[in-house]
Amino acid sequence: MCCGSSYVVRRSCLDAVGGYYTRCCVEDFQTSLKMLTQGFRLIYLNEVLSTGESTRTYTDFIDQRLRWLQGNFQVYFCGKDIPIWSKLNWIQKSYSVSQLIYCFQPVLRVVFLLAPLCSAYLGISPFIATLPEVIYYFLPFWLLHIVVYGWATDYRVSYFWNEVYETIFCFPALRRLWLIVRTPFAKASQATRKGIKADRKNYNFNRTWPLIMLLALSGLIIGVRLIGVQLGVWLTFDESAAVLIFWLLYNALLAGIAVLSAIDLPIRRTMDRFPLQTICKITATDRVLWGYTQNLSESGAKVIIIEPEVALDTSHVEVTFIEHDFSVQAEIVRSHMKKKGEIGVALQFVQLEIEQQRKLVEVLYTEMTWWKQRKQPGSLDSFLAMISSIVQAKSLLNRYD
Incomplete structure (x- = not known):
């Protein structure tokens, strides 16, 4: 597929499919699918050949991804213009199925975040297993999943930072999904702003209050349980409680990083600076x-x-x-x-x-200087960077005149 950035398309091919497909709120993925259904080829070149500009603020980042989500979902309602299921081969169809399932990933992430809280507060256990069983069955799978995730993507994507991304995105995406399931072609947000400036911090509480509540509820229930053990209300932690607390702490780590990432720092430079030493x-x-x-x-x-x-x-x-x-x-x-x-x-x-x-x-x-090369973070590097971001909390603690 064509993801929009840094691509070249033959004018004759574009004219042959009627130009860019503009029925959806984004056009790159949809136009490339239309070209594939009409027999054209798309070729991926695994080289860094250009530099792009990303979003500057948390709100723009979320709005951009929400627009992508809506556009990627809309394509499945364009069967007459983009006949995915009748024109593509089985490999391409399998990708389309995978893409459709991934559109609902925010639902799974919300379940993952809320399940341990429901279990801790309501006693509704989403799993029945002892601690040795979790260590024996789940831990090897999880570690293998982390390693394979990086290896299979040639370390373009980090498993742990993808967890943070999904945590950031899930609650706004859930609201957008509810809208587009009812009205797929509802009006979406506009194109992403570029080159903006800001003189002060912006905390984006209106975007992160669900995560802040999740952090507060997690801290409260863990504190209550620890105090209960100290006071003798509970004799000791059972094996399932240890798994539950680990799950709560892991979700709290993801939510904490997500909340810190939502703090927009001042943007005062009119031009991007690059770490060139000459x-x-x-x-x-x-x-x-x-x-x-x-x-x-x-x-x-x-x-x-x-x-x-x-x-x-x-x-x-x-x-x-x-x-x-x-x-x-x-x-x-x-x-x-x-x-x-x-x-x-x-x-x-x-x-x-x-x-x-x-x-x-x-x-x-x-010039193809070192900072333009693709970064390849390992799983351990990514996890340590996550811990460091929480400990230092630079976006929260740094002061700006």
């Missing part, structure tokens, strides 16, 4: 200094001057990128001392000419 020469009015860039964008850079304890008594400098053979004029926005006497200088480019802009674009976007 040698540069800084020419001031009366001296020449040497350093390297810590990051670079189309409008500015962070430069580390390696000459110790040198003061810049001017606000304008010329920056020459030695390895790329061009120079730009820049204004010093701020500077600060670093370790070993080095100076960190934030620069804003000024009076950029067309050729200079072209050079910056070539440096940032056309």
Whole structure:
């Protein structure tokens, strides 16, 4: 299928199927399915060839995925225009069945989140097994599932971060699913906003209150049970209680990370910065200094001057990128001392000419530098990153002027 980003389609093929299919609220997946039903081929090229821009805020992220969910569901109501079940081969049909089932994944995730709470508060047990049985039967399956999940996707997707994603998405998706099951072609949200700016944090409580309630109820029942054991209300934990508490804690971990991810941090830069490190020469009015860039964008850079304890008594400098053979004029926005006497200088480019802009674009976007390579997180790395995100809670604790 075609997922919309970074693809090329023959104009003749597009014309042959009547252009982009616009009955659904998204057109990429639907148009590619229509092309497949009419005998065209889609080929996936496993190379990184372009850089895209993702959503900047939590609300935009959710709205984008809700639109995708609705568009992917709508395609099954377009049988006359996109005859999936009569024109595709059995492998392609199996993918369509899998895709349809996945549209209802939010329902399964909500059940997974609420089941241990119902069991803890109401005594309704979703499973009947002793702790040794859970360890013997379930644990090997779970560990194998985690490993295979990464291996089967060539480590494009992390099992644990996918758990977080589904936790973030499930409650808004459940509401959208209820709408589209009744009215598949109901009006959806508009295209995702890009390049927005924000001066302060946004906590998005209106989007995360179900997860916050889940956290509160989980903490309450675990606390009540622990206090009950200490006071002798319950003699001890039985084997099923240990499994239940582990399930509650695991769900609380996912929900906690989801709530932290919902805190939008200030977005003040007009251009994205990339971690490009390249040698540069800084020419001031009366001296020449040497350093390297810590990051670079189309409008500015962070430069580390390696000459110790040198003061810049001017606000304008010329920056020459030695390895790329061009120079730009820049204004010093701020500077600060670093370790070993080095100076960190934030620069804003000024009076950029067309050729200079072209050079910056070539440096940032056309070279296959390390940060553009696909990340391949292992399962253990992903899990440790999750724990770190909870412990540090940067989005909650960091302060911004």
